Amino acid sequence: xxxxxxxxxxxxxxxxxxxxxxxxxxxxxxxxxxxxxxxxxxxxxxxxxxxxxxxxxxxxxxxxxxxxxxxxxxxxxxxxxxxxxxxxxxxxxxxxxxxxxxxxxxxxxxxxxxxxxxxxxxxxxxxxxxxxxxxxxxxxxxxxxxxxxxxxxxxxxxxxxxxxxxxxxxxxxxxxxxxxxxxxxxxxxxxxxxxxxxxxxxxxxxxxxxxxxxxxxxxxxxxxxxxxxxxxxxxxxxxxxxxxxxxxxxxxxxxxxxxxxxxxxxxxxxxxxxxxxxxxxxxxxxxxxxxxxxxxxxxxxxxxxxxxxxxxxxxxxxxxxxxxxxxxxxxxxxxxxxxxxxx
Amino acid sequence: xxxxxxxxxxxxxxxxxxxxxxxxxxxxxxxxxxxxxxxxxxxxxxxxxxxxxxxxxxxxxxxxxxxxxxxxxxxxxxxxxxxxxxxxxxxxxxxxxxxxxxxxxxxxxxxxxxxxxxxxxxxxxxxxxxxxxxxxxxxxxxxxxxxxxxxxxxxxxxxxxxxxxxxxxxxxxxxxxxxxxxxxxxxxxxxxxxxxxxxxxxxxxxxxxxxxxxxxxxxxxxxxxxxxxxxxxxxxxxxxxxxxxxxxxxxxxxxxxxxxxxxxxxxxxxxxxxxxxxxxxxxxxxxxxxxxxxxxxxxxxxxxxxxxxxxxxxxxxxxxxxxxxxxxxxxxxxxxxxxxxxxxxxxxxxxxxxxxxxxxxxxxxxxxxxxxxxxxxxxxxxxxxxxxxxxxxxxxxxxxxxxxxxxxxxxxxxxxxxxxxxxxxxxxxxxxxxxxxxxxxxxxxxxxxxxx
Numbered sequence: 101x102x103x104x105x106x107x108x109x110x111x112x113x114x115x116x117x118x119x120x121x122x123x124x125x126x127x128x129x130x131x132x133x134x135x136x137x138x139x140x141x142x143x144x145x146x147x148x149x150x151x152x153x154x155x156x157x158x159x160x161x162x163x164x165x166x167x168x169x170x171x172x173x174x175x176x177x178x179x180x181x182x183x184x185x186x187x188x189x190x191x192x193x194x195x196x197x198x199x200x201x202x203x204x205x206x207x208x209x210x211x212x213x214x215x216x217x218x219x220x221x222x223x224x225x226x227x228x229x230x231x232x233x234x235x236x237x238x239x240x241x242x243x244x245x246x247x248x249x250x251x252x253x254x255x256x257x258x259x260x261x262x263x264x265x266x267x268x269x270x271x272x273x274x275x276x277x278x279x280x281x282x283x284x285x286x287x288x289x290x291x292x293x294x295x296x297x298x299x300x301x302x303x304x305x306x307x308x309x310x311x312x313x314x315x316x317x318x319x320x321x322x323x324x325x326x327x328x329x330x331x332x333x334x335x336x337x338x339x340x341x342x343x344x345x346x347x348x349x350x351x352x353x354x355x356x357x358x359x360x361x362x363x364x365x366x367x368x369x370x371x372x373x374x375x376x377x378x379x380x381x382x383x384x385x386x387x388x389x390x391x392x393x394x395x396x397x398x399x400x401x402x403x404x405x406x407x408x409x410x411x412x413x414x415x416x417x418x419x420x421x422x423x424x425x426x427x428x429x430x431x432x433x434x435x436x437x438x439x440x441x442x443x
Numbered sequence: 444x445x446x447x448x449x450x451x452x453x454x455x456x457x458x459x460x461x462x463x464x465x466x467x468x469x470x471x472x473x474x475x476x477x478x479x480x481x482x483x484x485x486x487x488x489x490x491x492x493x494x495x496x497x498x499x500x501x502x503x504x505x506x507x508x509x510x511x512x513x514x515x516x517x518x519x520x521x522x523x524x525x526x527x528x529x530x531x532x533x534x535x536x537x538x539x540x541x542x543x544x545x546x547x548x549x550x551x552x553x554x555x556x557x558x559x560x561x562x563x564x565x566x567x568x569x570x571x572x573x574x575x576x577x578x579x580x581x582x583x584x585x586x587x588x589x590x591x592x593x594x595x596x597x598x599x600x601x602x603x604x605x606x607x608x609x610x611x612x613x614x615x616x617x618x619x620x621x622x623x624x625x626x627x628x629x630x631x632x633x634x635x636x637x638x639x640x641x642x643x644x645x646x647x648x649x650x651x652x653x654x655x656x657x658x659x660x661x662x663x664x665x666x667x668x669x670x671x672x673x674x675x676x677x678x679x680x681x682x683x684x685x686x687x688x689x690x691x692x693x694x695x696x697x698x699x700x701x702x703x704x705x706x707x708x709x710x711x712x713x714x715x716x717x718x719x720x721x722x723x724x725x726x727x728x729x730x731x732x733x734x735x736x737x738x739x740x741x742x743x744x745x746x747x748x749x750x751x752x753x754x755x756x757x758x759x760x761x762x763x764x765x766x767x768x769x770x771x772x773x774x775x776x777x778x779x780x781x782x783x784x785x786x787x788x789x790x791x792x793x794x795x796x797x798x799x800x801x802x803x804x805x806x807x808x809x810x811x812x813x814x815x816x817x818x819x820x821x822x823x824x825x826x827x828x829x830x831x832x833x834x835x836x837x838x839x840x841x842x843x844x845x846x847x848x849x850x851x852x853x854x855x856x857x858x859x860x861x862x863x864x865x866x867x868x869x870x871x872x873x874x875x876x877x878x879x880x881x882x883x884x885x886x887x888x889x890x891x892x893x894x895x
Contacts, residue, residue, distance in 0.1 A: 106695035403692030
């Protein structure tokens with residue numbers, strides 16, 4: 101039972117990342133009709149915003165410490181970060197320690213700018229082009245972006261830890277009446293799950309309860325009629341692109357303590373997220389979220405050792421098997437609109 | 444027969460003929476013959492010789508690859524008489540004097556293996572065919588090493604393996620043109636098992652997570668053989684894909700599996716992730732079966748320790764070499780590398796640097812770049828002064844036999860490089876296995892191939 105609860109938590113955690121990326125993907129497809137293969141790169145850029153802020157807070161000057169020697173036997177140079185020098189030991193170290201959560205505040209405007217630049221600078225020229233063209237150009241853009249990151253940050257993963265307060269595991273089992281230490285789960289992974297739930301809730305609330313969201317939903321359903329009412333739907337769709345970029349970026353920022361980011365982290369998630377969108381139903385926001393969690397949980401359970409023993413390799417193909425079954429039996433996906441992917 | 448018929452001219456002719464006959468074997472294996480012989484792949488001209496450094500510049504082992512490349516560049520500098528000479532000053536052989544190899548300036552080309560056998564073979568092929576590389580070296584993955592070793596054998600160039608730890612490299616997949624300085628999983632098992640017994644006793648239950656490729660299988664097989672030999676029970680072993688990133692699904696069942704030891708048969712970025720996540724899941728701090736839960740990393744390295752940060756505390760493993768060793772050779776290399784790059788070298792850097800020097804020395808001793816002459820010079824070659832004590836390149840399998848280190852992750856490192864401490868130097872005799880060891884017996888070196 102403990103194993104099942106742990107795998108469920110793992111699944112929810114993986115599913116959180118899949119759902120956040122798939123949510124942005126499906127927002128863009130639903131509003132702009134663009135299949136954005138550069139969406140994984142937006143996740144990666146979010147992760148590297150956290151890396152950059154962590155590095156910036158860590159920029160330091162060297163002072164000789166005559167009491168210590170380095171590996172060559174020379175007098176050791178001790179680093180003092182500027183933030184510690186400027187703001188004092190307590191606040192300076194707190195800034196460094198909390199660099200990942202603080203990056204969320206930085207990522208919102210930066211990702212919005214990146215999103216708008218991407219849409220205005222490239223994507224808008226492909227609205228009326230076939231999906232194949234859109235896929236090619238956005239895939240090309242993704243490769244360019246990841247090569248830029250590689251050139252600046254190198255090819256190696258860059259550890260970006262969670263704040264000290266979130267290091268260690270929470271005894272989930274005791275809450276559920278199990279023995280102490282029976283179901284321990286890392287704090288930061290729980291934080292990630294609740295953060296993802298909050299972001300998903302905010303996006304849905306925005307679309308459901310604001311006039312802007314109402315217009316966007318109307319535009320998703322019938323773009324032409326909304327246009328005839330004198331509403332500049334394109335302007336609103338640019339905003340939606342920016343929101344999708346912010347959601348992907350925030351997903352990347354908060355994921356850095358779970359998996360040290362490298363230049364291809366976005367590409368690793370992109371393929372899975374597309375499968376999530378297809379399974380959930382192209383253009384369906386609830387579908388993307390539901391399929392994200394569903395496939396995350398399935399993948400997690402498929403990694404249990406007795407299942408792998410029974411069907412070797414199932415953990416690596418389970419998502420694709422589900423996608424094949426769904427597409428064969430229900431081409432529009434679990435919650436997709438009739439007609440999409442059914443022609 | 445009368446002695447009067449023996450003329451002075453006849454005696455001189457006979458003497459000359461006898462002299463030629465006696466000198467013949469030397470002539471055909473020595474420098475005179477070798478210098479004039481160009482019937483081999485990429486025979487260098489008079490000015491320079493090109494070496495091919497094939498390392499992972501991207502992917503899960505990119506950290507190691509970057510450090511390997513630094514070491515190769517340092518070795519080239521030293522061979523060409525630049526810098527402080529590093530281990531040329533401590534090497535027991537004195538054939539390398541900073542004038543390149545056999546008077547040719549050393550040049551090099553590099554390739555990216557991407558930790559992928561196909562990509563590694565393609566870049567090695569390109570270096571041999573397009574750039575004229577006469578020796579290929581590098582690695583950081585046993586799968587890659589085995590693939591490139593086969594290619595070098597077919598092409599007729601020498602392969603001086605970099606970081607490759609699977610038994611197969613000098614076992615089932617050994618080749619006459621290939622040589623490995625690095626230790627292997629059998630040696631890790633022999634060095635680590637007595638330490639594990641001392642630390643954790645003979646009644647333990649182990650859970651293995653194993654990288655699903657050539658090296659991972661080899662590592663698991665060896666460590667299982669030796670821990671089960673101690674009396675440990677293997678509760679479970681699960682194969683994990685290389686580059687999995689998130690190992691949480693594989694780690695969560697460990698806590699309730701009945702195991703009290705987790706053995707991570709992972710390396711590079713995978714090890715960084717799996718070890719960090721194992722600690723995040725509280726495995727290092729929990730108790731099981733009434734004892735403290737233990738995590739073991741059979742193949743450890745300073746670069747991995749750096750990536751895993753505080754997660755390494757009190758974790759044991761084996762390593763080929765460590766910069767903190769106090770012998771003259773290790774100190775010379777650490778000083779040379781540290782001065783050049785500002786941080787100490789990794790074990791990957793060390794083995795690659797040493798391999799380059801060993802190749803250059805073998806060519807120098809053979810008096811020829813002909814791969815068959817180099818093979819002959821390296822087989823059964825005994826040397827010292829390169830950081831692991833007296834070392835033998837065994838002729839039967841082209842495997843180096845030398846001391847193996849057991850290390851532990853420090854709890855309170857003094858600086859960012861002071862992460863591992865050497866807890867045991869297992870002597871060469873204790874890690875040497877018989878030529879007919881069951882894990883190695885399938886391999887055949889075959890004959891050396893000089894190529895063209």
